[in-house]
Amino acid sequence: MGAPGTGKCITGDSLVLTNKGLIEIKDIPRYFSFDEKSHQVYGAKLPTIDIKESKNEIGLASHWYDLGEQPTIKITLKQGFELEGTLEHPIVILNENGRLEFKPLSQLKNDDFVAIKFNGQHFGSLKEIKPDRAYLLGLLTGDGNLSHSNRIGLTTIDPEIANSFNTYMNKNYGEEIKIGNSSDGITKTVTSWKVKKDLYNAGMSYLLSYDKTVPYTVMQAPKEIIVAFLQGLFDTDGYFERYNFGYATVSKKLSDQILMLLLNLGVIAHRRIKSHVDVYHPRPVYEITVSGSALKAFKKEVGFRLTRKQKLLEDYLESHPKENTNIDLFPFVVNTIENTWKKISKSGKSNSRFANLIDKVRDRKIISRNSLGLFLDLFKKCGLKDNQISYLKNLYDAKLFFSPIAKIDNCRNRVYDFTVPKYHSFIANGLVSHNTLLARAVAGEAHVPFFHISGSEFVEMFVGVGAGRVRDLFSTAKKAAPSIIFIDELDAIGRHRGAGLGGGHDEREQTLNQILVEMDGFERDTNVIVVAATNRPDVLDPALLRPGRFDRRVVLDLPDxxxxxxxxxxxxxxxxxxxxxxxxxxxxxxxxxxxxxxxxxxxxxxxxxxxxxxxxxxxxxxxxxxxxxxxGPERKSHILSKKEKEVAAFHEAGHALVSSSLPDAEPVRKISIVARGLAAGYTLKMPAEERRIKTKSEFLSEMATLLAGFCAEKLKFREITTGASNDLERASELARKLVKEYGMSSLGPVSFGEKEEMVFLGKEFGEQRNYSEKVAALIDKEVEKFIKNAEEKADRILAKRRHLLNKIAETLIKKETIEREEFESLIKQRKIETPASPTKIEKPTKLKIRHI
CATH class of the missing domain: 1.10.8.60 (Helicase, Ruva Protein; domain 3)
Structure with missing residues (x-):
């Protein structure tokens, strides 16, 4: 077994057959319930095949993975089908013994016969559109245009198609629209935002030729919707000439989708690049054709609605009743067939038909689908039982088409995967693919089994359940040793014991005690590694962190x-x-x-x-x-009165002006008095660079900026409001930290106070004093001094630059929002202070927000 991404993965554009229709594997979380943490997917049923018995089956996917960019191999079959996956990704081939087997992409070679699953007849149940609309979508995908404003156009010289378009529009929109003709005389037009909106809601796009796709309302729809769309597409853009049906497009994605839809309907098509990129063709042209025995299936399942095209198809099939079966062949099964015929011959039940068939197979060294079906019918009439015949019968009934590999390319791409527990396979791009068997990359890198559980899964209301689950988990891991156990959200069960809430037999403590026992290290040779994750290492019980248990810590910091x-x-x-x-x-x-x-x-x-x-x-x-x-979102319903708007404008203008006037403050990026969340206005400041230390001068500038809104209100209105409450709270908290934690006051480099925590509650509960009342009074004086100095600094700047304060506030009242460029042009910044020496702080720089 290997980690996801080390094997068994395919690219995101691979079309997977599911109970909701054909879906690109990268889009599985959009259409099925998916748990990002556990990677579990719910409700995804995947048609597949049991290769041992060659039987069709339905597997229920348990997990889905996005595995990032990996080296890949892309194979192209002679039939035009493609699949790209990681080097170890296995697909089903027919080996030289005539048996199905999984073979990694890296071990494939040209002319290996790859199994293609056809005639699955598995469809979705999405009924957002009806067949008549699906037919219209097909017509427009073929020869339509939606790229001009509110106009819809369909270019056709066929009166039957034009009549279908007119009939649909008149029936569904009536007097709301008017159908016109463009200047070229062959384009039917409808100008209507309503019609265009309906088409977009049905999954249509601008219909640029290279961007065309089958709408999702068709890909995930029942059979009748899919057939109606294909008929519309082929009536406009399809053709029948000489002995085959054809359809061409410059959209690679559209050709992929059409190929898979036809395959699921039982129509085995062929794809080739008709025209490569050159001076006449800016993009490659992909041509899909259907010929030989597949034409009957095409007529039965799809065909044309357009009378003249359908007649050409029917006339050809009527005049050529004998099918060309030189494409749908079974290689490497001739020896098996000959061995079973010998048994029939010995039993005396052979006849001339058997003999003629065997002679033909011996000469060609290969057998067609029709001939194999005839052989199986003759054998059944003989009334004999044989394991080899049973295998051939299953192989025939599995609806597999075998196409040799024409091209193998080395690539690199982003890959995805499923886990299908019972059958370990699914169908992607028509090919039977193996799934992954392992749930985490860390175990894959170590090449050992991996066991994952969340801490909350241990916690139950019934006593002893959590401890029992711990015992079961470790017992399973020890049996599979060497192995890895991963416990997510460890703090759910690993909190400090004896916090005063609950006794010694509390269920959480019993569970924790059992984990400690399992990790105690008495069994030295079990080779089980335990890994855990938590956002609260500070509340963990010290016993968990002792050597021999969780004795290594890996910190995952915020991204730079x-x-x-x-x-x-x-x-x-x-x-x-x-x-x-x-x-x-x-x-x-x-x-x-x-x-x-x-x-x-x-x-x-x-x-x-x-x-x-x-x-x-x-x-x-x-x-x-x-x-x-x-x-949070803009609160458009929160309308400020004229007075409130003026107060908010001067408050935010004060923040911005003082910040821009101080050399150690961070640049102002945006000022706004548009209400968001709980804030009536805000000032955004963006640090010039990300740092993990901050100077005393920067803290003092920060404090002055915090108090600037308060000072601006006082200066302008000779009154203060409640809008500054949050600023005052933050300024007071910062001043107290400067004195008590950072040692930046005249009291010297001393830390005052000890935090008292209730770790069972998972939060700080209070502070225990380690200083006298006299020192407490000195601390209060230092805090008051910091606040007073910051207020005086803000007052000086605002008084000196009052004309700018008024100008910024007036602009805010008028425009409600000022971006950085406009703000800087308003103030023509001048710095008035100098920085001081750096002092280490605890947290990295963050985006600053001032709001009222």
Missing amino acids: VNDREEVLKIHCQGKPLALNINLREIAERTPGFSGADLASVVNEAALLAARKNKHQVFQEELLDSIEKVLL
């Missing part, structure tokens, strides 16, 4: 600017981003953000774009989403 850019790239995959997106700028504007915060930024940006009816996410949406994640 380079890490944030890489994280953003990952979360942006699969999102329709505009070409001019600058993720570096977003990374620079999000100091202090975690990976989850960055994921929220990208998701909120996508939602903002959707609300604006945009088909791509632009830089504007990403920038707006940062503020939404920080402060």
